[in-house]
Amino acid sequence: MREKLVVGVDLGGTTVKTGLITSSGVILAERRLPTLGDEGPEAVMGQVRKSIEGVLASAKGKAVRGIGIGSPGLVEKNGIVKAPPNFKGWTSVPMADEIQAAFDIHTEVDNDANTAAIAEAKFGAGRAFPNFLFVIWGTGIGGGIIMNGQIYRGPSGGAGEIGHVSIDYKGPLCKCGTAGCIETYVGQRYLSARAVEILKQHPESKIHALVGGDLSKVEPLYISQAAHDGDRVALDIFTEAGTLLGVALGGVMNTLDYRVSIIGGGISAAGQFVFDAITASVKANVMSPMRDEIIVIPAQLGNTAGMLGAAGLVL
Amino acid sequence: MREKLVVGVDLGGTTVKTGLITSSGVILAERRLPTLGDEGPEAVMGQVRKSIEGVLASAKGKAVRGIGIGSPGLVEKNGIVKAPPNFKGWTSVPMADEIQAAFDIHTEVDNDANTAAIAEAKFGAGRAFPNFLFVIWGTGIGGGIIMNGQIYRGPSGGAGEIGHVSIDYKGPLCKCGTAGCIETYVGQRYLSARAVEILKQHPESKIHALVGGDLSKVEPLYISQAAHDGDRVALDIFTEAGTLLGVALGGVMNTLDYRVSIIGGGISAAGQFVFDAITASVKANVMSPMRDEIIVIPAQLGNTAGMLGAAGLVL
Numbered sequence A, B: 001m002r003e004k005l006v007v008g009v010d011l012g013g014t015t016v017k018t019g020l021i022t023s024s025g026v027i028l029a030e031r032r033l034p035t036l037g038d039e040g041p042e043a044v045m046g047q048v049r050k051s052i053e054g055v056l057a058s059a060k061g062k063a064v065r066g067i068g069i070g071s072p073g074l075v076e077k078n079g080i081v082k083a084p085p086n087f088k089g090w091t092s093v094p095m096a097d098e099i100q101a102a103f104d105i106h107t108e109v110d111n112d113a114n115t116a117a118i119a120e121a122k123f124g125a126g127r128a129f130p131n132f133l134f135v136i137w138g139t140g141i142g143g144g145i146i147m148n149g150q151i152y153r154g155p156s157g158g159a160g161e162i163g164h165v166s167i168d169y170k171g172p173l174c175k176c177g178t179a180g181c182i183e184t185y186v187g188q189r190y191l192s193a194r195a196v197e198i199l200k201q202h203p204e205s206k207i208h209a210l211v212g213g214d215l216s217k218v219e220p221l222y223i224s225q226a227a228h229d230g231d232r233v234a235l236d237i238f239t240e241a242g243t244l245l246g247v248a249l250g251g252v253m254n255t256l257d258y259r260v261s262i263i264g265g266g267i268s269a270a271g272q273f274v275f276d277a278i279t280a281s282v283k284a285n286v287m288s289p290m291r292d293e294i295i296v297i298p299a300q301l302g303n304t305a306g307m308l309g310a311a312g313l314v315l
Helices: A041-058 A095-103 A112-123 A188-201 A220-228 A232-256 A266-270 A272-284 A288-293 A302-312 B041-058 B095-103 B112-123 B188-201 B220-228 B232-256 B266-270 B272-284 B288-293 B302-312
Strands: A005-011 A015-022 A027-034 A067-071 A080-082 A092-094 A107-111 A132-137 A141-147 A150-152 A260-264 A295-298 B005-011 B015-022 B027-034 B067-071 B080-082 B092-094 B107-111 B132-137 B141-147 B150-152 B260-264 B295-298
Touching: A005 A041, A005 A112, A005 A302, A015 A041, A015 A302, A027 A041, A027 A302, A041 A095, A067 A095, A067 A112, A067 A302, A080 A095, A092 A095, A095 A107, A107 A112, A112 A132, A112 A141, A112 A150, A112 A260, A112 A302, A132 A232, A132 A266, A141 A232, A188 A220, A188 A232, A188 A266, A220 A232, A220 A266, A232 A272, A232 B232, A260 A272, A266 A272, A272 A295, B005 B041, B005 B112, B005 B302, B015 B041, B015 B302, B027 B041, B027 B302, B041 B095, B067 B095, B067 B112, B067 B302, B080 B095, B092 B095, B095 B107, B107 B112, B112 B132, B112 B141, B112 B150, B112 B260, B112 B302, B132 B232, B132 B266, B141 B232, B188 B220, B188 B232, B188 B266, B220 B232, B220 B266, B232 B272, B260 B272, B266 B272, B272 B295
Parallel strands: A005 A067, A067 A107, A132 A260, A260 A295, B005 B067, B067 B107, B132 B260, B260 B295
Antiparallel strands: A005 A015, A015 A027, A080 A092, A132 A141, A141 A150, B005 B015, B015 B027, B080 B092, B132 B141, B141 B150
């Protein structure tokens, strides 16, 4: 094996996924453990260490050059992780220093939107593009900016918060305090609420049957199933959402002179028609010389993106 | 004189301003000539050459290390200038190559929003900030992004088009084709039209007297005069405009993880209350950890910014 070996840790809300990964992005070994986010930071850090020990054992003495970790929450440049949502009792943990001290291996930590963007840049749909905007469309809207092949973190490490770009200054108030953030239109909870509103007018939609008539159960997964079955209402819900997302992306394209968006996350899996809607909307929201060059494509890496991007931090 | 000497050319819609400039930003000599934009590209390029000859004569044989030019229009990375608004008969001119060939001096060309941003970064209000967004608020809304002390041009040279960031996806159609661009709210013509609408309801405003009762004459200059006199209606007009501008700037701050906006251009000169309104709005439109760090300040260089920033291209 001529390739470098590193460890990539995807610290998720429910599962820690840790891989022993080669410099070309091959996952040689993997450990999955429950995150134990309800049990406080000591428990979580214990699971992270245990998962790393597991894959290091698979290295069988070969040198491991670094450990990369993708974490939720605000990650400062020195690898301190602050206030990850859904982790109890967690204010601030010097994650990079703790892991580096435990294993005596160079360790880098970044937020999970950035590591997913890095994964797509190095090993996924972004390999062809030195400059692109990566978007995670799921519970919220996250983003990462790849610039000249590198992640752009900004002066204090918070760049890419495109979920909180406003598309209507008179729009609904977001939990962040701003009016009309794109997240308040197309984030999972908001999209579901919008769907319920539309479904009340459309008893013919297949979504009613998929949720057993209980509109409180409506979520993107069911809308997506109905859309795949050709349900007109479901298609319209996603097309509207994609069109709104394209407004926010268009503003980012104009600001950064970018052409390419790569979109991952659960909701983006609904189908090609969502990408068609986003693409048409981005084109309508950028300067005319850019229109023919606009590209909006799905992320390619799925569940392994977190580990691969974390590995990318130290490759 | 130990300092380097360069030439900076500010190619404006009506006047070519050219300076012989030291590396610390001192303008040793200056020539102003009419642009002759109505007479076609040959005439304009002749005026540019004549103004450069004029300041080179003032160099009295000392070595001039470069010529920088700030131009309206779309400037490609190789110094080709396309379609400057208000220049007749101009499709595409290889400005950098022509000037470099004429004087045998290394020549760089960039668009005038970028050169103004560079001027503020090197010699003006941006000296304290390695990362800021520069905004020109005048006829339109232009922008330049300073990143790590350098201008960020983007993959094809078009970055910073913040005038065409949408603040309302249901808003008025901009001439660029997008709905709700910030320029359609606060660009000079739009701001004047909005003022006329408001003035019809407010006969008590001092603006009526300033335009001799002729609302077709309303423009930002008069609104600004009335605001300086404490006219409530004029203050409200600018406060509304500043608030809307802050929505667009907030989205850019969130995307780039930026804190600082520096605003120049004619309309920004209305007074501190405009900056207060923009600042409050940017704070309301960024993620909460950034709020206390938001800074919105005026550009410092005024009429010399174009020449100084053009010089900055070759310093």
